[in-house]
Amino acid sequence: MQKGFKGLWAWGVCGLLLLVARNDALAAPPAAVEKPVAVVLKREIPRSALRPRESERQARRATLSPEDYALWESNSEMQALQELLLGPLLQAYIERKGLVPAKQDIEAAVAGLSSGTKALRQQLEAERDRLRAELGRVDLSPEQRRSLQASQESTERALRGQSEDDAALGAAALKELEDEVAREMVLSWMVQRSLHREFGGDIIFQQVGAEAVGAYLPFLEQRQKAGDFKLLDKDVSRRFWAHVRRAPGIRMPQDALETPWWLMTPKP
Template identity: 30%
Template structure:
């Protein structure tokens, strides 16, 4: 639809009077996406069966569902009609073709104002003047809690990805685990040499812009691989136990379980849904689905002895 001029003006300008953020009428509300309208009159409507939601919690946290992806972050409304979102941390799921997931998530960093009209919420961005229309919904009961945040409407795979990702992030920050620039450079060089030896280096066919984009992606991948390996090594050093074979390298499964037990006991997370809890823990308790390294074997003793950027 094309929105009335008075609504667009209200959205784009916002209000000037001051109000406390905690008194915002948005606090404790939940919404579902109706459509996104760009300034060029392009309208994007959610695909049938997909879910796009926005939950603005009383504590200033926001929970977003964008089809197969989930996002968490913060929100603030320092004056009536004004609205800003902090950085949104998202899962890395790959949604099917035609999904609005990336487009929907990309809007929030640019949102600056809102209007509620006919019980619908309209958000306006400062980038291209997009208008995001949402309808009210009742928030569902939380299935889990992570660092005090309620998690809703997630399946077992998403729940495991969110909980492990946040816990590992927190652990890495506590332990000061980072990927150093020289480590990233060394791993990139090893990967480049491996591709060249296999005849898979096709960068010469790319434009300068495409090469730069590829280089950024490769650096991010190398950084993530190194950091993940260091987290695994630190967990194994702390908790010990058996190691399994995985595509991205050795994984200290017993250490994962001990770490999760400790985090759950400390109140970092809890899973309220029994079926989801059973599915979540199965990966760490069902030994039949894993390929363990033989105790005392070279594979086990060398699993975390040589970093991947030095092999």
């Protein structure tokens, strides 16, 4: 994928796509010998792979109480472990189920995202014009003017970013990128729908579509019994299963995964 791409197409490669990511996070062994906390499909997961970045840990320490920091750190570690397990396990699931995005589904996703990009640009342009009009008022306090100017600069940066992305990529490269992102979006939706149909459970709202979080517990239990992964640390195992069972989020209807989000008609 092209480096430096910042526009709306980035929607398609975040969020749910973590769950079908390749095994890059496990590819490089740790520099020093380290006892693993888990093994997934014969690949070890060291404890260091679960830790948040040091810069993030320092920032959290500065703003949280010791109790809240400990809770945040534990949740972050278990979320990282869940992603490291689900990545390869769901890739194997894709292969077992033979999930392959159809050409027409990819084309529909491309069209849906193109429409979303256009709508976002129109919203940004309308916001820019509104802010310009507000800044033309003579009764603004210095604080109000600074706030409006900051919002205007942010909006104009977003508009420039869209234009720069389009200019940086030629037409052929942009089409290739669009198809690649759309394919991953369709595949992610297919995985989530398949999991929900097989295992049921709650569906929650995510920025890039519905996620079958209620299916993860029975899916992971099934794969553990099948020997696809092992948790080697008792404390990590206890915290991990508690984390999976919590599955926080805004609940959605049980049919939320039957139609991909880019084909849904927005409610008035």
